[in-house]
Amino acid sequence: MKLRSFALAAAMAVIGTGAYADCAFENTTTVKSLTAGFEAWKAVTDAMAECGNVEAELDQEFRQKQPEAFAANPSLYHIGGVANSTMVPLLNAGTIRPLDDLVAQYGQDLSPNQLIRVDGQIYAIAMMVNAQHLMYRADILAEHNLDVPTTWDEVLETAEYLRSVDAVEYPLGATMKTGWNLAQDFVNMYLGHGGTFFVNGVEPNVNNEAGMGALEMMKAMTAYMDPEYLVSDSTYVQQQFQQGKIAMANLWASRAGAMDDAAESSVVGLVEMAAAPVAVAGQAPASTLWWDGIVIASNISDEEAAAAFQVALEGMDSDMVQANNDAAVWLIDGYTPGRLAQGAIATAVAGTPPYPASTQMGLMHTALGNNVADFLTGAKDATATLEAIEADYMTAAKEAGLL
Amino acid sequence: MKTKTFIMFVGPSVFLMFLFIAAPLVSVFLQSFQVTQGVFEEVIETKCTPGFPAQICTEEASVRRVLDDDGNPVSQTSWVGLDTYRTVLDPDAVSAAFDEGGSGWSQLMTIDFYKALRFTLTFTLITLPLVIGTGLAIALAVNRCVESLKGPVIFVSLLPFIITPVIGALSIRWLFIGDGIMTALLENWTGQDIAMFAQGWTIELLMLFYRVWHVAPFAFVIFYAALQTVNQDTLESAIIDGASRWQRLKYVVIPHLMPLIIFVALIHLMDCYRVFEEIIGFSSQAHVISLQWLTFDYLTPDDSGNRAISRAAANSMLTMIGIVILLIPLLRRTYRDHKNSSH
Structure with missing residues (x-):
């Protein structure tokens, strides 16, 4: 009984925020993303899509495609979903851009924990740990x-x-x-x-x-x-x-x-x-510890990069986290760790x-x-x-x- | 036929064969003697990753790819002769295995190439007679079937052949993996705990079974078609001479089918030496690998984007050489027959 009412409440919460993350800005540039296909990415790309003109590709074999696709000029995707290991080939090939400027301009809501720095420059924005x-x-x-x-x-x-x-x-x-x-x-x-x-x-x-x-x-x-x-x-x-x-x-x-x-x-x-x-x-x-997050291609124009970055941030905002709280161990503000996240957090804290x-x-x-x-x-x-x-x-x- | 007409007919396919078969082959051949390396510089790198409660930053000696002025990674290609072949064949490790102190065969079987070669060869040579035998048996059985049943029986016998290989392999895997229904059934019968995927030889048995099941229909179709052209007069005179069914099969039917048996054997050897789907379908990498899988493994990039193109090229050249060696006896026989018949 208790469980059922809890489930009901959870369902209501989801419906209640049904219109969550109405995108804060209107996106007019086509933004394409290539990410892994698990639950958390589904939540993030769905939230990104609300900004309009977003084409999200979710593919568990993304690691095979990503280095080649980002090396094309112009790059075939604007936003890439990566983990610590899959960021390496992109960094090596110089196909992802430093994000310091974009973070300074649009990233007020990001927590310092999310900024993935390599030699002082920000190259990725993390959204969850695993x-x-x-x-x-x-x-x-x-x-x-x-x-x-x-x-x-x-x-x-x-x-x-x-x-x-x-x-x-x-x-x-x-x-x-x-x-x-x-x-x-x-x-x-x-x-x-x-x-x-x-x-x-x-x-x-x-x-x-x-x-x-x-x-x-x-x-x-x-x-x-x-x-x-x-x-x-x-x-x-x-x-x-x-x-x-x-x-x-x-x-x-x-x-x-x-x-x-x-x-x-x-x-x-x-x-x-x-x-x-x-x-x-x-x-x-x-x-x-692993993290998953987004990178932005270097072989695209600065305007496209700015649009892509804003779209990505819309996908990773607090509204999205509140609607999908248990889909991952989020690093994003607004996340309340539940019972299932205790193991990951205890592991990290140790x-x-x-x-x-x-x-x-x-x-x-x-x-x-x-x-x-x-x-x-x-x-x-x-x-x-x-x-x-x-x-x-x-x-x-x-x-x-x-x- | 006029030469011009001949060329116009053959030209396009010769061109396409050159483009899609000869050119890649030459390219792979050349790549097996080359190594393309990235240029790296040593750096002290500071990396920060999320942690609880604060970020974890580490500073460590590492390497970084050198980029040119346009931001593209620099790489250099050099000719290395047979070095890559030496790496794949690893003669030092082979001699170490058979030296004093080495454990011989079992040590040889821990070197990827020989492990793969052993499986590829046994797999090819064991399935060959089974496929031909089973194909022939089905063909003979269908040939003697009641006319009204022939259609449906042929259709059913062909089914395994039209299933996509990987899907077929996966289906068999799912029947047997863990407590799959076949394993559960076997456990019920024998009263023992059976794990088909826990050791190499049971996986190999499943693979052999799968391959014969999958390819036998091909042999069947060929043999069945040929059975329709067996000279009935010869067969009838054999019956009058008092030949038993077995003798008729041995002295009339099989000699008639022989060129096609060789044809099926040729195709099967070529196909089977490239065994690959079974390894992926049964995910048997821990116990059993094949030469073709080894090439695939060299080509698959890891998380950091590294792939071993040169070793993949050398390994596929070696695979091709292996196929040619296997085919030589059959090709010689065909050539001899051809020569004899033309005299």
Whole structure:
């Protein structure tokens, strides 16, 4: 009953602000945007569209298109949606413009946290943060009188107990699909062990204690997971939660909303959020902070850039946030963090480092994604795996001209 | 036919083949001997990212792409000879695997190229007899079918062939992944927990099954058409001579079909050596990769926009060489037959 009235109130709130973000100015220039396609971008581009003459393209494969499209002259898009990592190729190619002037002129409402600076110049406006953090079935833990784990060792103990009492099909889930996901899990765990990926800027540095620790911990986790973990991406883990098959997982904050989606989920209200567990005492949680935001192309006229920037700001204003409060962990004024955002915020507050996006990190991420599986399947031991990662990285870095 | 008419008929397709087949091939061939590198400068970079409650700014040594006066990134191309091939084939790692202290075959199988080659070859060579056998079996069965049923049976047998390969692979994956209905059914029968995607060999089995299911109809159509032209007089005289059904098949039908069996084998080898959809469809990268997938992987840009064009070019040249080597025995046979028949 309580839930229903709450839902009703929420629905009323949305309808009440139905005419939200009537655009503050009339846009007469055609503005095109290319962004990822998840819920938060849908909300932002819908709000941008109210200014008129906006053509929004939402595409999960945007990272393949964006560098080429922005390199065209004139650029094929005015506004680009990026995350920390996908901004790198645009910065490298010089196809996005510094935004300091535009921020000074139109950006009074932006909070300092939103301004993404590279070497002192603003290149992007962030709108939300994302991080992998612990999601757990509060009902299962409570039933067995278990505390919420705060370290990975505790996660393993809890998982061991849940398995011994057969509380759930698989105690753990993880985004360990070979490739990008698996590499991302290693990045989290490696940074959580206090590792750094490079020395002297570009020389690889994973064959060390932290690398060993990260691999061993990942291997230990797999004992409590669905044996098909090497094909398990974010959606797979989300569905495992929704179908009640797992009890804990380190999953993206942007997936939290799906746990309470009554249309898909059989565990509405039962999944709670907490900070990402710590790998080694004294270190920050084993996770990385990501942001999503907008950039403006450089190969367009200044007038177009000004129009595009204003449109983008209209898309990211407080009205939009209030209407879509739970779609993301927003950085925008007017956001009130709900129950589902607690995990991401706790993870960030505990000092989790940002994902170290750079050209060399892109190569490293690929090398990790192609090699970590060999250790998990037993094809290589830890040392050989870490050596192979460094060797793969060296090959790629030489070919790219970094070394 | 007059030479002029001949040229006018053939000219456009020769031109298009040159434009879309020969030219890209030459370009890839050249690229496999070149490396195009970005020019980077070392910088100390300050980066700020959102955090709670305040921004996190880090200052670290990094590299940045050098831009020219027009704001375009500078890159340089150099000829590197066979270096890229050496990187892909990695002879040092191969000799290390078979040296003392190396674990031989299993160590060789951790090098991408050989891992991919092993799968590509076994996949091609195992599916080849299965496709031809199954195709022939269906063709013979349909040929003996009641006239009124032939149409529907042919239609149904052709269905797998008209399904888009990736979609077909995905359908089979969804039947078996996690607690897919087929896995659930198998678990019910055997009473065991089955995970088809947890180890390489089960995924390979699914891939083999999928490929045979998908391609057998092609062999079937070809063989079925050829069966209509088997000389009935020869067959009848074979019956009068007391030949069993098996003997008729072996001494009359198969020799008649032989040129087409070779044709199907040629097409299948060429197609199958480029195995790719299965890897993507079954997302088997952790356990099984193919040569074509390796090229794709080199070409796919990472988040930071890096891609390994040279290695992709070298790898596709090696793939092409592999196909040619596989085809040589069949082409020699066809050539010999052709020569004999022309005498």
